[in-house]
Amino acid sequence: MLPWTALGLALGLRLALARGAERGPPASAPQGDLLLLLDSSASVSHYEFFRVREFLGQLVALLPLGPGALRASLVHVGSQPYAEFPFDQHSSGRAVQGAIRAAAQRMGDTNTGLALAYAKEHLFSAAVGARPGVPKVLVWVTDGGSSDPVGPPMQELKDLGVTVFIVSTGRGNLLELSAAASSPAEKHLHFVDVDDLHIIAPELRGSILGAMRPQQLHVSEVTSSGFRLAWPPLLTTDSGYYVLELVPSAKQDAPRRQQLPGNATGWTWAGLAPDSDYDVALWPESNVHLLRPQHLRVRTLPGEAAGAPAAEWGARGGAPAAGLPPAEAAGPQRIVVSHARPRSLRVSWAPGPGAAALGYRVELGPLRGGAVQRVQVPAGRNSTTLQGLAPGTAYLVTVTAAFRAGRERALSAKACTPAGERSRAPRPAPPPGG
Template sequence: SSSCLRTMRFCRGRIYEKTSFCFVFAVVDPASNLRVLEVASKSMRVTWDASVGDISGYRVQMIPMMAGSKQQDLYVDSSQTSVVVKDLSPDTEYQVNVFSLKDLLSSEAVVVMQKTEPVKVSLECSLGVDVQADVVLLVDGSYSIGKKNFAKVRAFLEVLVNTFDIGPNKVQIALVQYSKDSFTEFYLNTHQNVNGVVKAVRSFPYRGGSTNTGRAMTYVREEIFQTNRGARANVPRVTILITDGKSSDAFKEPATKLRNADVEIFAVGVKDAVRSELEAIANEPAETHVYTVEDFDAFQRISKELTQSICLRIEQELQVSDDPFFFSELIQPRDLTFSDVGSRSFRASWEIDANNVEFFTVQFKPEDDVDGHYVSMTVPGNTLTTILPRLTPVTRYEVRVSAQYAKGESLPLIGYETTKLPLWADLCNLVTSLVTDTSFRASWTAAPGIVQAYKVHWKSLFSEEHGEKTVPGDETTTVLDGLTPETPYQVSVIAAYPHKDSDPLTGRETTDGEPV
């Protein structure tokens, strides 16, 4: 069906201009019989019956009902009516939406609610009595935390410590507090059992100072993970960073050097911590290595998930250490290229030197999205290209492609591409109204994408008189005043995007004569 919105502008009592805006509406048939199966603590299978219409694919949207958990969006092919959604938050209710897609159109959502299971450490991750690991707790003790909140940090650390079977031939724990300088509260070989570690965690002092996270990570690498301080060879090494603010010093290179020393970094950010900074510090994937909470009272919400991730990561590393060919078998994609770049989509293509890929996972997000919300797509293992849909114009995207094998997932291949500027001037019209002898109103259709502002220019066709004003990106009308009576003006409107300005919309208007 279609409908037309007609606008008329009157000038001096007669119709001066008539413009038509036509919109075509198409109905996309939704999927049906949406249901959730195989529910676990961090995953669930979403299944539905196919749409009866001609569609191009489906969008599966997972919206958590708990603040601080991430929304997920997954795109699948029209032939697929089931998908396993991973990296969910345990013990969290999700609203599951499935949309049928036809090009740029979408159906109404079919919806179901489902809660993930709570973490069952005894079933999903049971560190054996012979498991060894060296774990360093790296705690921000800067002035911004304060004594009251620091007591909550101690309580959170106690929960983490009690997760592990501690001993000289088991899991060893060290604690470093940092601010301007770093202080070793105790080394890996200081305490021989969990009681000693818990007692030390309950009583270590709050020191205060600035937040030199980079210097602290260098300190951990050079002073803590050393054999004379209890560090062991061929044992999984883990650092858990807890901070409430932005680092006062350079942190990327120290974090890279710590990771390159075979240390797995997890990061917990509280309140004002910058997630993009935490993601640059921690290991990948961020979904299991970076945790953020709104305040110090919310530690309990992430404690189970964090300890579970650490536990599973140690188990995985121990399994890998027994199989030296593990990583060599998980061949990474190569030669990521982009083509068919438009304002709303582009094509990603890659190569791989393997014939046993089950499927590829393609993830993408705006590069400057500090929340790290990736949209995911699955691509069959025999396909080396896909189109990334529903993008924002004039936006630089980070794209990750990883290969999924029976044994696990490869490291991601990462690339970047920027969408083009839309042809706004071909789609929209500039309209004027409310003409007086010294003013008139200019209005326009909103430009697509994220518009920072509109730049409105006007110039007299009889003289050098001209002007300019800036209108917020969410407004599409403004009044031009202080004009000269009975004067024709040329008006142009430009949409300002983060990286580029659009071509102008242009129009003309003549002010009325002075009232008699």
């Protein structure tokens, strides 16, 4: 039993912490808008929805939410998007956590693309009150599928400078989710079982804070023809302006210059050459104080080789190709994992309609990181047995179908090996004389 003095100190400390939480984050806390996109459709079971809702509540509970710091909003994905609360409704992490836990599942179709378009028009737009000049982050938690296209509206959000984190509960198209997440995908895309979401919460929370508090000029959304630059607010409209310089490594290409107002925090360069180095310089020109220029070197991605020989399909990366002809657009439709043993399992898939695939690539790697096993499967077959696995381990399986001209389509699913070999009971000894 605590003495009265110790008990009083403990109660006083608890009261002080509570008052500190009510006052909000310190003045040095980062500013930004955090949008939580929650799959609330009928494809998510009530148990999964409950687990994801608890995960999001834990995620925001320790973030510095409040006026002049981070703000959060929650949007449901269903037949129609539904905003549970806008950015300016709650002013503390505790209030946001309570609102998330009170959210009810909406059901309906999984129209994620529609919800992303809604977020752009009604939440992230400055015309409806979004704060200009502060970082913006989207955290999309999904069971892996969508009833409508996600790529175009997601790209529009990226073009606004939104950093996209995706948490998939173990299903869905790995390649499409990698393309939807911000670059590099390995830092912005998480595949995790719904019961293990708490494991990634500290890392994801740190990544969100890092995206909200950029310390210097940095690059994102690198493609074969351009990239996006972002930097922290160093000036204001009244204190100066920026000069942005782009110098290609190829001497035959002329440098580019762009002057931007003092309240700018980003710029997108387009029309660049693929697989090329560019030196970027940001010059803050201020009449108030001296600011050093910031420099960065960026290399664009290689361009897609048109008309590549079909026999080389297994050597190239698996980025989903846009604009596939209808006959070639359908990859594997369903993945089935069977004959699971502690060190092996069998993977089967249903080929998609349309043109026959030239072959398949099956990739399997542990969900928590490790070596990836790859197997080539010839055309006409739709199953393979993977061996040499670890007992009691969750894996991500990706089946990629190859079509003409290097086109690829893929589907991913989660697979688990049993914990260990079953021990066999010893056979009874034969009776004497038997």
